[in-house]
Amino acid sequence: MDRESGRIDGDRPMRWNGWGDPAHAKDLPLAVRALLPLLLGRTRRPADAVELMDVIVAPSTLTAEDLAAFGRTVGPEHVDVTHEARIRHAGGRSTPDLLRRRAPEQRVPDAVLRPGTHDEVSAVLAAAVELDVAVIPFGGGTSVVGALDPDRGAHRAVVSLDLGRLSGLIALDPVSGDAVLAAGTTGPEAEALLNAEGFELGHYPQSFRYATIGGFAAARSSGQNSAGYGRFDTMVTGIRIATPTGDLELGRSPGSAAGPDLIRVFLGSEGIFGVITEVRVRVHPVPQRRILESWSVPDFTTGADALRRVAQSAAGPTVIRLSDEAETAVSLAQLGKIGKVLAKGASIVTVYEGDDIEHRRSRTAEILRAVGGTSSGESDAEAWLEGRFDGPYLRDSLLDAGVFCETLETATVWSALSSLRDAVTSAIREGFAAEAGARSYVMCHISHVYPTGASLYFTILAGVRGDQLAAWEKVKARVNDAILEAGGTISHHHAVGRDHAPWLAQEIGETGVRILSAIKRELDPHGILNPGAVVAIERTGRTD
């Protein structure tokens, strides 16, 4: 493993203006190419994307003295003001981020700092307060909610704090199944390190190959195996944090009543209170066996009811997900099985890992059969498993073809799930029609289930021929309003960042925002940390 770059062998740095490793780019399957004009009408190929070296950025506002001061915290070789580094840290990987990466002029941080230890993180924060420079913590760079925008707030400059050098397995307690990982460790690095000891974390969000342990914690990530191993926030048993005004080390025992659980203050804080430098997580032995099975169900509603019964009976799948009719059809088209579409309705993927898998499979199967589901064996589930990290590659190909593509997600209680899905679908369709005169195709799946409710994940294609970014901003605002109106959460696992921040007060109330602001003022009184993310900036400057 190359600790310096923070990437395991074979994982090259992510494309600067798209997803993942260019070598893995996925062309649109022929069937999908054929479908698109039918679904969306004629689209327009965008202008060629700009090359990295041709991007125009403002010169860094940091002086030689500033850079020397930061050099004293992380070592001069880890203060990076190169054109490439600044552009590579200019944002996350939402579709708006990618559209911005196609523009000739781009907003970028004034420098990239790469601390190698917790103490170096603390030193950077102290220096940043002293120099009046905003700091954007940067893990894998996969935020899709604008959490990485180089926003300087009221400060002189802004630096990206790349945590990639904080990488590694710091401790493993094999008896307790408890591991401490450095925050900048990526998903594949964490699994490789744990696997070598016979353990795994089992956290597989779509960003897995690039996102980091600290990012999973900061954003309250949830992965594909959440039915079996839980959301990331339920895996976290401890946390170490550097703030501008002091450090924290939390998490002594799996259950505690020693006041409010302060770990939860930092899970979901997206770097506005402090920088997560280490995360303690629950791990489990690498499962030795696995069963895959896919199912067809007549329709989404029937399938959702089945998933509810599975979640409420704790039947025990590791993965369970339901694709609606629209998503099922496109998945089949991708697999060249378009002819099967009409026969399929909605579809379910199940995976069972670990102990007792036959029994868990048979309990789940009983529930699925009872609602009219029919097993279609392993192959579709296997195809899902193989392609499960490829969605973002397809998005790049769609964008290249001039098709707008983005995802969004929410969650609510089971009883409100259908009406929330309808509300979001309508807001998207009507939004694109009204704001851009565009046709759209909306797919939905459930991929995270709980006894009391579930997530809804939408994939959207739209034939926007004009300014896609401007159109999407308006549609997304309509969708956010619709989600809150229908009782959903503004985000199930993408987090708040800057994109959802204007809607947060509607969800947690003004008093909730005041609590977040009070914590922010206490820990980061100068407001240098990720200004504008999660809660509105308080432009207190340096004088308070």
Next chain:
Amino acid sequence: MDRESGRIDGDRPMRWNGWGDPAHAKDLPLAVRALLPLLLGRTRRPADAVELMDVIVAPSTLTAEDLAAFGRTVGPEHVDVTHEARIRHAGGRSTPDLLRRRAPEQRVPDAVLRPGTHDEVSAVLAAAVELDVAVIPFGGGTSVVGALDPDRGAHRAVVSLDLGRLSGLIALDPVSGDAVLAAGTTGPEAEALLNAEGFELGHYPQSFRYATIGGFAAARSSGQNSAGYGRFDTMVTGIRIATPTGDLELGRSPGSAAGPDLIRVFLGSEGIFGVITEVRVRVHPVPQRRILESWSVPDFTTGADALRRVAQSAAGPTVIRLSDEAETAVSLAQLGKIGKVLAKGASIVTVYEGDDIEHRRSRTAEILRAVGGTSSGESDAEAWLEGRFDGPYLRDSLLDAGVFCETLETATVWSALSSLRDAVTSAIREGFAAEAGARSYVMCHISHVYPTGASLYFTILAGVRGDQLAAWEKVKARVNDAILEAGGTISHHHAVGRDHAPWLAQEIGETGVRILSAIKRELDPHGILNPGAVVAIERTGRTD
């Protein structure tokens, strides 16, 4: 159900100076009486306890104007300044509380207020700020950590805010398995209301018969069925809170990444940030079947290892608990089976409720047999189930007999559990010997298991012949130091109150305390809410 008193039929108000219903008082079994002198030496019967009407209390410092002002918030009939009401709200039910209730002079609140709605709670808080009066939220009155002490802090007076009238099932979503309960609803009331709809909560802490839903939330309670249904904080899906500076209503979906989970700020806050008025909880259908089984294992260490394997394999018991050799011996003595003691070693109780119980039982049994456990059938488990709420009654009888009796608890990761148990046991034994020249008998059980660790619950008997309260304060301080030194949490489910507050900073750090204080200042800037609980009082007075 008598909504006015907040008690279901048959549950009389709790003894003012002991536990529970006087009609259910438990005499010490003969075998235990015979054992005590052997274990502890000769004890001394205490002086007769004072009668309620003879207790001397300071006159209420509230003026007629004050009382009229509070009367305008809750109705004059719900402002209670009677001698009995004030004494009944003078504290919780720790052994120090009960020893204080035996003294001729007692510290009591200046009045008891009984709001009937959320808005009345808000109005009380506004009036209290206006009048400079501290407010102690009071649910079932079962705190064992001093959370109910009538501490006025820097204020003119202190009132107890009895939430018993906020009682009832406000909403039930049977599809999602989600119920909203008023905060003052007691455990039995909640179960009766839910059972009538086919559901249950399944939260059975020892305080179950008196404690309230709001109290469970405020103290991060954990019940006997936690292996099956989780700690109370994991059952909470939403919460409504009145604070002196605004209300909150939190919890839109079971999973969310909409910033930090602010519900968790209030779980464990013990009334210092606001008053919980409603709690939304996950409920499940009343289980139709149950299997009980008890087991003998050679010793505590072997048993703990077995519980770890059960917790890590998610084998699925609803209840699993391990009593060490000392607790097993005394339990058997209580059951008149003292002869079996030497044969028994340590003992395990298992209960399986709900679906799939034979399979879950057989998976658990396989693990227990593998460590050398032998099933002893149903009877001991049934005896545990029947007597499980009786511990506090026995404590009253022990105190009457001059035997000091108290419980305390902690938790840690599995790998540190044995050393934590040894450290606590030594601190207790050596503490009583050094501070009071007394012999003590220490029993321990594990009753809450997690994949990464477990709780330890200690029951302590000591033959203290002098001032029991003074001796215990010194021993308890030694134990708290030992717990933190050995890596345990200062409380697994009893919470912090005033008794553990001086140790909290060692667990969460000064930065952690600053976070709690910042939230406190924001929501309760005058510091009227439960001054001195959880975090040290900030005597800001009314001028800030």
